[in-house]
Amino acid sequence: MVMLKIEDIHVEVEGKKILKGIDMEIKSGEIHVLMGPNGSGKTSLSLALMGHPKYKITQGKILLDNEDITSLETFEKARKGIFLAFQNPIEISGVKLSTLLIAEYSRMHSSTAQPQMIIKQIKEVSKSVGVNDSLLNRGIFDGFSGGEKKRTEILQMLLIKPKIAILDEPDSGVDVDGLKAISDAILKLKSESNTGFLIITHYRRILEHLNADKVHILYNGKIVRSGGMELAKLVDEKGYEGALKQFL
Numbered sequence: 001m002v003m004l005k006i007e008d009i010h011v012e013v014e015g016k017k018i019l020k021g022i023d024m025e026i027k028s029g030e031i032h033v034l035m036g037p038n039g040s041g042k043t044s045l046s047l048a049l050m051g052h053p054k055y056k057i058t059q060g061k062i063l064l065d066n067e068d069i070t071s072l073e074t075f076e077k078a079r080k081g082i083f084l085a086f087q088n089p090i091e092i093s094g095v096k097l098s099t100l101l102i103a104e105y106s107r108m109h110s111s112t113a114q115p116q117m118i119i120k121q122i123k124e125v126s127k128s129v130g131v132n133d134s135l136l137n138r139g140i141f142d143g144f145s146g147g148e149k150k151r152t153e154i155l156q157m158l159l160i161k162p163k164i165a166i167l168d169e170p171d172s173g174v175d176v177d178g179l180k181a182i183s184d185a186i187l188k189l190k191s192e193s194n195t196g197f198l199i200i201t202h203y204r205r206i207l208e209h210l211n212a213d214k215v216h217i218l219y220n221g222k223i224v225r226s227g228g229m230e231l232a233k234l235v236d237e238k239g240y241e242g243a244l245k246q247f248l
């Protein structure tokens with residue numbers, strides 16, 4: 001059983017304290033949801049977990065299967081099976097999306113097959129998340145719509161089959177069909193690869209498709225409440241302000 005254990009993580013950005021002691025345990029096959037008002041530190045947590053150099057972990061530890069991975073470089077964390085789908089993926093116009101996906105697929109499957117063969121496999125998976133074949137020939141995220149970016153990140157996740165997937169607002173800018181496709185992809189990976197998830201969202205809509213194991217509410221750099229789906233329902237009905245009044 002794989003487990004990501006976050007122990008008392010404190011994070012600073014540009015000298016500003018953002019996270020002030022976060023604890024969490026995500027086991028294989030579990031879906032954890034992180035909610036919290038704008039600016040509470042959700043993206044900072046995801047970037048710090050993945051090793052972004054600007055998001056400095058000043059205290060605490062990240063353990064993957066009891067191994068301390070706190071100070072590893074981003075590529076080392078990725079190789080150990082941690083995946084991050086960005087809130088706002090950046091465009092890399094000089095590299096074709098198909099080149100990136102073929103490289104990811106080849107490494108994941110230790111495949112030495114010809115790129116034409118690999119791309120056939122990739123197209124099968126991309127169909128399932130509604131990524132149009134024409135996007136594969138464009139630069140990475142180059143001019144992609146918001147929803148196309150989100151679907152493409154999920155396609156990468158399906159090809160990589162990570163142990164732990166951190167998804168930063170996978171539901172933002174996605175249409176109703178996209179939301180269903182993304183939720184189905186999460187459930188497929190959970191059941192087939194036993195991936196553990198940390199999903200950042202503001203909305204209960206995506207959670208209607210997923211049976212989340214835990215919901216955490218982040219406020220001002222601290223988790224102020226953890227519980228079940230009733231927390232997401234509370235936020236949906238009362239807003240963060242109303243919900244937080246009950247915890248603080």
Ligand SMILES: Nc1ncnc2c1ncn2[C@@H]1O[C@H](COP(=O)(O)OP(=O)(O)OP(=O)(O)O)[C@@H](O)[C@H]1O
Pocket residue numbers: 013014016018036037038039040041042043044045054087
């Ligand atoms: N590179 C940076 N430089 C300065 N401040 C930063 C930087 N990155 C994040 N912050 C600040 O850290 C705080 C937390 O930001 P973060 O993006 O983690 O919030 P969030 O909970 O993900 O918000 P949202 O729901 O709006 O996406 C904010 O006040 C933000 O302005």
